Amino acid sequence: MASDTLAGTARNDAEISGLDALEIAGREKGPSRLRRLWSATWPKFAALALAIAIWQAVVLSGWKEPWALPGPAVVFADLGHYLVSSALWEGLATTARRAAVGFAAAVAVGLLLGLGVARVKVLRAALGSMITALQTMPSIAWFPLAILLFQLSEQAIFFVVVLGAAPSVANGVIHGVDYVPPLLVRAGRNLGARGLNLYRYVIAPAALPAIVAGLKQGWAFAWRSLMAGELLVVIATRTSIGAQLTYARELSEAPRLMAIMIVILVVGLLVDTAFGAADKAIRRRWGVLDQAGN
C-alpha cells in the first residue's frame, strides 16, 4: 500500500480533473445569439402589426368619426412632425427631469424605510402593513390633497410621485432582506462578517434581485403618477408631455393626442426594458435564469 502513495496522488489528480470535465460538460450550449434575438423579437413585431391592423379595421368600420379616431397612417404622419418639433423635446426634458428627481427621491425614501422596517422590530410592527396599504392606494387619489397642500405646482407632482413609488421600493428591500437564505448568513458570520460587514458582504448582495424588482415596480408607479400629475396639474409656463396631452384634447387634435400617447408608451417601455435588462443580468450571474428565459 505504502509504495502506492506517489502513484496514487498522480492518479487522484487525473481522476479529479476527469470527473470535473465530465460533470460540467455540455452545460453551456445554446442557440446562437442572433437566433435567440430573432426568436425573442419576431413575436413582438407580429403583435404590433396585429394591433395596428385591428386599429385600422376599427377606423375603416366607421365606428367613430375620423376626427375622434384617426387611422394609423394619419397618426404616424403626425408623430413624424412631432418628433422633429421643439415642443416634444422641451416637453420631454421637463417630464424627464420630474421623473428623475421624483424617482430618485422615492428610491432614497424607499431604501431608508425598507431597511428600517427590515431591521427594527418596532418599525416593522408600526409600518409594515401601512407600506403595503399605501401601495394599493391609486396615486391619482392623492392629487386632490396634493393640490390643496401645494396648489398647482411642481411640489404637488413631486409629492405624489414619491408617495406612489417609495412603497414599492421599500417593499422590495424588506422582501429582499427577509428572504436572504439563513445558511448564507451563517456562512458569512463564520467567515468573519459581523455587523456592517455582514450587510456589505452577504445581506446586500443577496437582497439585490428583490431590490431591483422593487425599483422596477417603483418606476412603473412613478411614471404613472407623473403622467396623472401632468394631466391634472398643468403649469402654463412649462409644457410637459402630460400638459401637451391635455392641450391636444382641449383642441380636439386627435392625431397629436395619439402621437403623444405613443411617445409616453415608448418612454415607459424603454425605461422598463433597462430595468428588465439589469434584472436579467443579475439573475444570469446568479445562475437562476432558466433556459426559457433566454
Add this chain to the structure above:
Amino acid sequence: MTSTTTTPRSATGSVALRGVTKVYGQGEQAVLALDGLSLDVAPGEFVCLVGASGCGKSTLLNLVAGLDRLSGGTIEVGEGVNPGLMFQEPALFPWSTVEGNVEVPLKLRGLPRDQRRARVAELLRTVHLSDFGRKRPHQLSGGMRQRVALARTLALDTPVLLMDEPFGALDAMTRDILHDELERIWGERKLTVLFVTHNVREAARLADRIVLLSSRPGRIIYSTRVDVPRPRRIDSPEVSAIAAEVTDRLRKEVGRHGQ
C-alpha cells in the same frame, strides 16, 4: 457564546468541551438537544461524530463555531482561534465568482490585494480548481462547489475545521475522491477536524477517533480509535471491520428508542 479562556500556545488547534448542554425552547416544550457532553480533541486530531437523527450533531458544531448560544458547560478552543465551518450544502455566494468566494475571508481580515490574489491562487491549487477561478458557483458540479467551500474555509487560516456532513449530498465516486483530498489537506496543514456524519463507513475511512452520540438527548455513548494506517481505502477490510463494529453499536442505540 463560545467561551475562549486563555490557554497556552501549545493548545492552539485543540478543542475542549466540558459538560456542554443545549436546550431549545422553554418550559413544557423545552427540548434537551445535548446533555452534559464532554470531549477533548487534540491538535491535529481527526474526530468523527456519528449518530442517528436527532443526536444534536449539527447543534454541537454550531456551538463550537460560536453561531449558537450554550445553555450550559464550556467550550474552549485555542486562543484567537475562529473555527471554520462547512455545511452539507456548499453555501457559496451565488453573486460572486469562485475566486470572489474564496477571497471573502481574506478581505474581511484586511489583507492587501496582491496578497489576497496569491492566497486565492494557492488555495484553488490546493483543491484542484485553478482553471475555474472565474466561473460562478452555478457553473460547477456539486463536488466542485464543495471544494470551493473547502478552499473558502481554509482561507480563514484556522487550525480547526468543523464539517457538518459536507459530503452527504454527493455521489459515491465524488465522495471517495473528496475523502482522499480531505485526508491529504488535513495531513499537509496539520488541521484539527471535527467531522459530523451519519455514514459510518465514511467515519471509519477518515477518523483517528470515532465518537458515537446517543439521540435525544445527545450524549457520548461510545468512542473508539481507528488505528488503520493511512492512506486508507473506504473498501479495505480494516475500514469495513471498524464500520461494522460501530454500526452494531449505532443499531443498538436506535433500537433503544423503539422499545
